[in-house]
Amino acid sequence: MDYIKIIILAIIVNNIILSQFLGICSFLGVTGKVSTAIGMGAAVTFVISMGNAITHLIQTYILIPYHIEFLQTITFIFVVAFLVQIVEIIVKKSVPTLYQALGIYLPLITTNCATLAVALLAVQNHYNLVQSVVYAIAIGIGYTLAMVLMAGIREQMEINGYPKGMRGFPMTLVIGSLLAMAFMGFSGLVK
Amino acid sequence: MLKPILRPGKEESMSNLKHFTNGIIKENPTFVLVLGTCPVLAITTTGFNGFGMGMATAMVLVLSNIFISILKNYIPDKVRIAVFITIIATCVSVVELVMKAFTPDLYKALGIFIPLIVVNCLVLGRAEAFAQKKGVFASALDGLGMGIGFTISLTLISIVREILGNGSFFTIPIIPAGAHPMLLFILPPGAFLTFGLLFAVMNALKRKFKI
Numbered sequence: 489m490d491y492i493k494i495i496i497l498a499i500i501v502n503n504i505i506l507s508q509f510l511g512i513c514s515f516l517g518v519t520g521k522v523s524t525a526i527g528m529g530a531a532v533t534f535v536i537s538m539g540n541a542i543t544h545l546i547q548t549y550i551l552i553p554y555h556i557e558f559l560q561t562i563t564f565i566f567v568v569a570f571l572v573q574i575v576e577i578i579v580k581k582s583v584p585t586l587y588q589a590l591g592i593y594l595p596l597i598t599t600n601c602a603t604l605a606v607a608l609l610a611v612q613n614h615y616n617l618v619q620s621v622v623y624a625i626a627i628g629i630g631y632t633l634a635m636v637l638m639a640g641i642r643e644q645m646e647i648n649g650y651p652k653g654m655r656g657f658p659m660t661l662v663i664g665s666l667l668a669m670a671f672m673g674f675s676g677l678v679k
Numbered sequence: 680m681l682k683p684i685l686r687p688g689k690e691e692s693m694s695n696l697k698h699f700t701n702g703i704i705k706e707n708p709t710f711v712l713v714l715g716t717c718p719v720l721a722i723t724t725t726g727f728n729g730f731g732m733g734m735a736t737a738m739v740l741v742l743s744n745i746f747i748s749i750l751k752n753y754i755p756d757k758v759r760i761a762v763f764i765t766i767i768a769t770c771v772s773v774v775e776l777v778m779k780a781f782t783p784d785l786y787k788a789l790g791i792f793i794p795l796i797v798v799n800c801l802v803l804g805r806a807e808a809f810a811q812k813k814g815v816f817a818s819a820l821d822g823l824g825m826g827i828g829f830t831i832s833l834t835l836i837s838i839v840r841e842i843l844g845n846g847s848f849f850t851i852p853i854i855p856a857g858a859h860p861m862l863l864f865i866l867p868p869g870a871f872l873t874f875g876l877l878f879a880v881m882n883a884l885k886r887k888f889k890i
Binding site: 506507508509510511512513516558559560561562565566569595596598600601603604605608609612651653654657658659660661662664665666668669671672 | 713714715716717719720721760761764765768769771772775776791794795797798799800863866867868869870871872874875876878879880882883886
């Protein structure tokens with residue numbers, strides 16, 4: 489299969505946040521500032537690309553040969569939790585300010601639907617090891633793109649006034665709707 | 680073990696009712712706690728999908744709350760998240776297999792979002808905030824209340840989206856022939872828009888009635 493096709497599909501056409509609705513919690517939660525959004529994007533990209541490599545090996549060499557595919561969900565979530573723990577330790581030691589800014593959302597990458605979903609989707613699409621990792625990295629880039637766009641718009645929105653009832657989540661969701669509409673323009677780009 | 684569960688005192692049953700209703704309005708998982716928003720946006724395209732997803736999540740919530748509450752004294756504090764996730768993942772696998780066997784159409788429609796109940800922050804959130812501290816019966820009620828609250832909000836959003844986007848109500852067509860529904864509402868942007876506007880309406884209602 490064409491790698492460029494996988495990459496374009498994952499970043500733009502099937503953007504993980506804006507057209508597949510995965511990782512919405514962090515999309516609503518940590519998009520207050522552009523710098524935080526970039527940090528979160530990088531952390532998620534690392535976790536899903538490592539995670540996809542490991543889960544692919546587990547799926548091919550353990551789950552399928554022993555016919556225990558029904559344990560998929562449990563084993564995959566363990567791999568993700570393990571990786572998140574590693575990322576948390578690294579970020580805490582090397583970039584303490586980012587660690588502070590991400591707060592609860594860093595350990596919550598474990599329960600970020602994007603991480604588990606990407607592993608499951610890669611298995612569903614029958615990608616091989618390299619395709620699976622390329623797919624994960626592209627998804628990570630798409631995730632970061634959506635997060636940064638949202639954070640930029642929200643930083644601007646803080647300056648403007650809008651109705652009281654719309655403050656907070658409602659406004660963020662409406663902005664998300666406009667972004668999703670913009671990304672819909674890309675559908676049909678790859679056949 | 681069952682005795683104290685089946686015979687709650689009068690005082691306790693009063694507060695149990697509160698645990699139950701808490702999740703439906705006052706701490707509605709979607710509109711107040713804003714947990715588990717991925718399925719809220721993704722699968723609310725038809726009323727049946729929304730309702731089915733809500734029920735599946737409710738089942739997982741009740742099961743995981745019960746098991747975590749039973750085991751709470753044996754789980755070491757340091758590894759509790761890992762243990763909770765394992766318990767939740769087991770419950771989700773059970774629900775997944777049950778749905779695959781009995782409601783194959785719904786299973787196909789919801790697709791990847793069924794295994795993703797594991798990473799629904801709502802389930803882990805209730806385990807952490809409620810089940811690991813309270814009794815088995817109260818935890819079960821809390822899970823049920825939260826599950827029903829989640830189902831109600833999912834169904835509400837699905838109904839709005841289905842009527843506007845598909846012109847039908849639980850697959851029964853309601854708009855006159857010849858009129859075009861607004862397709863946008865069953866596409867991704869419509870999900871964000873419906874949720875955002877309903878959220879704003881809920882905020883306005885809450886302020887008006889001071890809930």
